[in-house]
Amino acid sequence: MTAGLPWAAPVVPLDTEVEALAAEWVEPYSQVEHLMRARDWLVHLHPGATVEMRVAAMTHDIERMFPGGPVLRHADGNWDDPFYLFPHSLRSAVAVSMWLGALGPVSAQVSVPEVRRLIALHEVGGRQGADVVQAADSLSYLETLAGLTREWVLSGTCSREAAAGKLTYTVERIRVPAAREPAGQWLVWAMDQLPASDELAAVGEAVR
Numbered sequence: 001m002t003a004g005l006p007w008a009a010p011v012v013p014l015d016t017e018v019e020a021l022a023a024e025w026v027e028p029y030s031q032v033e034h035l036m037r038a039r040d041w042l043v044h045l046h047p048g049a050t051v052e053m054r055v056a057a058m059t060h061d062i063e064r065m066f067p068g069g070p071v072l073r074h075a076d077g078n079w080d081d082p083f084y085l086f087p088h089s090l091r092s093a094v095a096v097s098m099w100l101g102a103l104g105p106v107s108a109q110v111s112v113p114e115v116r117r118l119i120a121l122h123e124v125g126g127r128q129g130a131d132v133v134q135a136a137d138s139l140s141y142l143e144t145l146a147g148l149t150r151e152w153v154l155s156g157t158c159s160r161e162a163a164a165g166k167l168t169y170t171v172e173r174i175r176v177p178a179a180r181e182p183a184g185q186w187l188v189w190a191m192d193q194l195p196a197s198d199e200l201a202a203v204g205e206a207v208r
C-alpha cells in the first residue's frame, strides 16, 4: 500500500450499500488494491463522481478474477492492442452487469447500463465520466502496480524497455488535465521501481 505518499489520493469510505457489496465481491481478486484505489483516485479527481462511476472504478478489471479471459502479450509491448483491451473491457462490463443483475433490489441504486458503459470505456476513456474513470485507473495503476511491472522485468515476462513503455503509456493515455500533474509524479516514482541494468545482470547471473 502506497497511499501514505504525500501526493496520494485519500481513502474514500464506502457509503452506499451497492459499493459495500461490490467491495466484498472484489475482495478475493489479487489486484483488489488497484481497484479500490482507482475509486479513491476517481473521487479525488472528481468529488461529485456518481455512484455508477464509483462502482465502475472499483470493479473495472474484475474479469481477470475469472479464468478464460483474453491474454495480454506482455513481451510485445503493444500496450494499446485493441484485440486485448476491448475484450478485457467488455468482459469486465458483462461480469459486473451480471453481478449487479443478480443482486436484487440493491441494484436499483445504480443504472446498470451506465456502469457497463463506463467499464467498457475504462481503457480508452470517453464522454460523461468515462475519461475520469480512465484517468483514475491510470493513477491507480502507477500507484499500486508499479511493483508488478517491475516483477515482469525480473521474471523475463517483458523487457525493461517494454515495462517502461507500459508506465509511459499509462500516463500518455490520460485525457483529464487535472490528472496529468499527479500522473507525472507517479511516473517518476514508478520508473524508479524498475530494475536497473546492474540488477538485471545480477538476476541473469543467478539463473545461469
Ligand SMILES: [Fe+2]
Residues within 6 Å of the ligand: 034, 060, 061, 137, 141
Ligand atoms: Fe485497471
